[in-house]
Amino acid sequence: KAGVTQTPRYLIKTRGQQVTxxxxxxxxxxxxxxxxxxxxxGLQFLFEYFSETQRNKGNFPGRFSGRQFSNSRSEMNVSTLxxxxxxxxxxxxxxxxxVTDTQYFGPGTRLTVL
Amino acid sequence: xxxxxxxxSHVSVSEGALVLLRCNYSSSVPPYLFWYVQYPNQGLQLLLxxxxxxxxxxxxxxxxxxxxxxxxxxxxxxxxxHMSDAAEYFCAVKLxxxxxxxxxxxxxxSVSS
Numbered sequence: 001k002a003g004v005t006q007t008p009r010y011l012i013k014t015r016g017q018q019v020t021x022x023x024x025x026x027x028x029x030x031x032x033x034x035x036x037x038x039x040x041x042g043l044q045f046l047f048e049y050f051s052e053t054q055r056n057k058g059n060f061p062g063r064f065s066g067r068q069f070s071n072s073r074s075e076m077n078v079s080t081l082x083x084x085x086x087x088x089x090x091x092x093x094x095x096x097x098x099v100t101d102t103q104y105f106g107p108g109t110r111l112t113v114l
Numbered sequence: 115x116x117x118x119x120x121x122x123s124h125v126s127v128s129e130g131a132l133v134l135l136r137c138n139y140s141s142s143v144p145p146y147l148f149w150y151v152q153y154p155n156q157g158l159q160l161l162l163x164x165x166x167x168x169x170x171x172x173x174x175x176x177x178x179x180x181x182x183x184x185x186x187x188x189x190x191x192x193x194x195x196h197m198s199d200a201a202e203y204f205c206a207v208k209l210x211x212x213x214x215x216x217x218x219x220x221x222x223x224s225v226s227s
Contacts, residue, residue: 004157033214043204043217056213090157097213099146100165105157 001026004093004106012112018079021109025072025093031055032074033103034066037088046089049074050097078111086113116141118207120218128226133177133192135221137205140186145207147188148215149179152202161203164188175199200225 005024013019025032033056034046045058049068066076072093078085088110092103121136139145146165150158162173169181179190188205202222206215 031213035215035217042219043206043215045214045216048213058214092158092215099208099213100163102148102160102163103215105150105159107155107157 001028004091004104006089006091006106006109008109009107010110010112012114013081014114015081015083017081018077019081019111020075020077021089021091021111023074023076023091023093023106025074025091026104029093029095029104030072031094031097031101032068032072033092033094034074034076035090035092036060037090037108038086043090046076048097055097081113083113085111087111116145116207116209116216118205118216118218120203120205120221122221123219124222124224126224126226127195129197130194133190133195133199133223135190135203135205135223137179137188137190137218138186139188139205139207141207141209143209144183145209147179147181148206148208149173149177149188149190150204150206152204152220154201158204161190195223195225197225197227199223 031050033048048056068074088108090108091106094101094103119138148163149161162171164181172178205218
């Protein structure tokens with residue numbers, strides 16, 4: 001089975017712009033979660049989608065949003081970019097929402113905000 | 115609130131030496147615990163997970179971890195380090211009713227020849 005894929009892998013934007021990142025989960029996986037990784041804050045949970053609905057949300061401002069499509073593919077959007085949004089954004093998929101379900105991570109999208 | 119503490123942001127060992135990476139959790143209810151590894155410019159790969167079935171968990175690449183409730187710990191070990199083990203290691207926790215992974219700050223493992 002193909003793993004989790006994320007596009008693009010690298011992205012450079014300027015402050016004030018918006019950006020959309022894409023994630024294709026492992027075939028058959030229905031839950032998609034997003035995480036932000038920075039040197040200062042480490043890995044932080046952004047949100048989780050299941051059956052096209054946001055089921056869980058981390059402590060991030062409303063500029064961060066996402067959606068999930070009927071084929072489980074997911075996108076996240078960041079509006080009005082700030083320098084502090086520079087990070088590696090990781091997507092993870094799991095078969096279901098079970099607490100013991102393993103989350104499989106993609107390679108990430110590295111976003112640089114200038 | 116639950117959290118995870120990884121003691122030591124950087125651990126250095128010689129090839130063939132024991133690897134011990136420490137993880138302590140704080141949770142009012144028994145959590146589910148995970149160890150992930152991240153190689154440069156890659157995502158996270160699951161090494162092993164504790165789901166209450168057995169306190170000693172064996173994972174991939176020769177790693178194992180033991181859940182000790184009395185010590186609220188889930189330390190990761192490997193008897194003999196290999197150069198290819200050099201990477202960053204993350205301990206993570208989930209509450210029984212949760213879906214989000216709460217990560218520790220990570221430990222970078224260096225292996226010298």
